[in-house]
Amino acid sequence: MSTLEAPERPHDDVGEHDDEHHDHPTDKKYVKIAVILAVLTAAEIATYPGEDLLGSFLIPILLVLMVIKFWYVAAFFMHLKFDARMFSWVFIAGLATAAIVYIIVLATFEFFV
Amino acid sequence: MAEVTIPAPVVTHDGHGHGTTTGVSNPKLGMWVFLGSECMLFGGLISTYLLYKDRIGDAGIAGRDVFDIPFTSVSSFVLLMSSLTMVLAVSAIGRGDHRRTRTWLLATAMLGGVFIAGQLYEFTAFYREGLGFTTSLFSSAFFTLTGFHGVHVTVGIVMLLSLYTLSLKGRLPTERAESVEIVGLYWHFVDIVWILIFTLVYLIP
Numbered sequence: 411m412s413t414l415e416a417p418e419r420p421h422d423d424v425g426e427h428d429d430e431h432h433d434h435p436t437d438k439k440y441v442k443i444a445v446i447l448a449v450l451t452a453a454e455i456a457t458y459p460g461e462d463l464l465g466s467f468l469i470p471i472l473l474v475l476m477v478i479k480f481w482y483v484a485a486f487f488m489h490l491k492f493d494a495r496m497f498s499w500v501f502i503a504g505l506a507t508a509a510i511v512y513i514i515v516l517a518t519f520e521f522f523v
Numbered sequence: 524m525a526e527v528t529i530p531a532p533v534v535t536h537d538g539h540g541h542g543t544t545t546g547v548s549n550p551k552l553g554m555w556v557f558l559g560s561e562c563m564l565f566g567g568l569i570s571t572y573l574l575y576k577d578r579i580g581d582a583g584i585a586g587r588d589v590f591d592i593p594f595t596s597v598s599s600f601v602l603l604m605s606s607l608t609m610v611l612a613v614s615a616i617g618r619g620d621h622r623r624t625r626t627w628l629l630a631t632a633m634l635g636g637v638f639i640a641g642q643l644y645e646f647t648a649f650y651r652e653g654l655g656f657t658t659s660l661f662s663s664a665f666f667t668l669t670g671f672h673g674v675h676v677t678v679g680i681v682m683l684l685s686l687y688t689l690s691l692k693g694r695l696p697t698e699r700a701e702s703v704e705i706v707g708l709y710w711h712f713v714d715i716v717w718i719l720i721f722t723l724v725y726l727i728p
Contacts, residue, residue, distance in 0.1 A: 437614055444607035451603060454726060455596045461728060469727055476722040480715055487610045488711045489704075494547045497555045504559020508566030519574050 434492050443486045450479050554705045558712045565716050568671055569723060572664040576724075580659030589649050590725055598641040599721045602676075605634035606714045609683075613707045616700040624703065625690050631710065632683040635676050642673050665724070672720060675713045682706045 435443075454475050461468055485491040490498045516522065543549050579585045612627035646666070656666045686706055689695040695702065 434614070434617075437611055440607060440610050440614065444604065447603055447606075448600065451596070451600055454722065455592070458592050458596075458726060472722050472726050476718055479718045483606060483711055483715050483718065487606050487714075488708055496545060496547055496552065500552065500555045500559050501562075504556075504562040507559075508562040511563070512566045512570040515570055516573060521574060 434489060435486060440486070443482055447479055447482055450475050450482075548701060550705055551701060551708070554708050558708065561712065561716075564671070565668075565719070568664075568668040569719065572668045572724060575660040575664040578660035580661070582653060582658045582662075584652065584654045584658065584662070586661065586665065586724070587728065589652050589654055591645065591648070592725060594641070594645065595721065595725050598638050598645075599717060601634050601641070602638045602714055602717050605631045605638070606711050608634060609707045609710045613700070613704050616695070616697060616703045619697040621690055621695070621697075624695075625687055628683050628687045628690070628703070632680050632687065635680045635683070635710075639673060639676055639680070642669065642676075646670075668720065668724065672713070672716055675716070679706070679710050679713055682709065 454472060457464060457468055457472060464471060484501070490501065545552065576586060608627045608630040612624050612631060615621075615623035615627055646669075649662075654662050656663055683706060686695060686703055
């Protein structure tokens with residue numbers, strides 16, 4: 411005979427991975443984020459005719475805009491800000507590994523010189 | 524007779540237990556692991572492009588000679604907006620609104636199709652200007668990177684249309700909303716990769 415027995419776990423002892431279902435943003439919020447992303451993209455495109463004007467600031471500005479857009483999509487559209495932390499860590503692990511490996515590769519080939 | 528005790532699935536405090544040892548959905552975790560590994564793939568392709576972008580060979584055709592930034596900007600905007608329609612599809616199926624889910628899934632697939640059509644047009648234009656896959660190290664790296672991304676978008680479109688068909692046949696109930704969310708994760712990742720490509724390949728001189 412078998413019985414079904416739920417493990418006893420107090421609510422405050424379930425670990426951070428159990429907070430997977432926090433309230434996700436509303437559709438209105440998603441549209442707002444899309445507008446922000448569109449504005450950031452417009453700002454990126456605006457740097458194209460103004461390359462000479464921006465000079466050495468061009469690349470840092472583009473990289474910052476790129477990272478902000480990346481963060482908005484990952485945090486809100488992919489729900490990393492609201493889902494279980496485990497998902498974030500898995501993704502960050504892949505991202506960080508790739509970044510470290512390929513920065514070393516680029517440095518080896520004297521890309522930054 | 525000996526009594527066998529089978530532990531019941533862990534039910535979280537908010538009632539959304541997944542019955543897994545991690546407490547999170549295995550398919551969703553699997554998709555995140557896959558996306559983590561995809562970072563390595565695209566990292567390699569982007570690094571290769573960065574290393575070879577100045578190796579334009581005898582043809583002498585550099586990226587800036589052929590890139591049509593206004594056209595690619597529109598393509599980028601289309602793909603970015605497809606992320607909005609995708610997240611709206613995920614939101615709609617979460618509410619059990621299947622009609623809207625289908626609308627947003629189809630809109631996402633169509634926007635993805637527009638992006639791919641734009642990429643094919645761009646590739647054709649480059650070829651006509653003398654930039655083929657084997658013209659130079661730069662062209663090989665460029666076509667490999669953007670081509671791989673295009674293949675990912677195409678696979679995403681196939682998945683979106685599959686979900687659309689399933690929903691039409693009534694085989695995508697609200698209980699299977701996670702399937703839409705998982706395809707959504709893939710789609711947003713493809714969008715994120717394009718955010719990187721657009722900046723690193725097209726905009727940075």
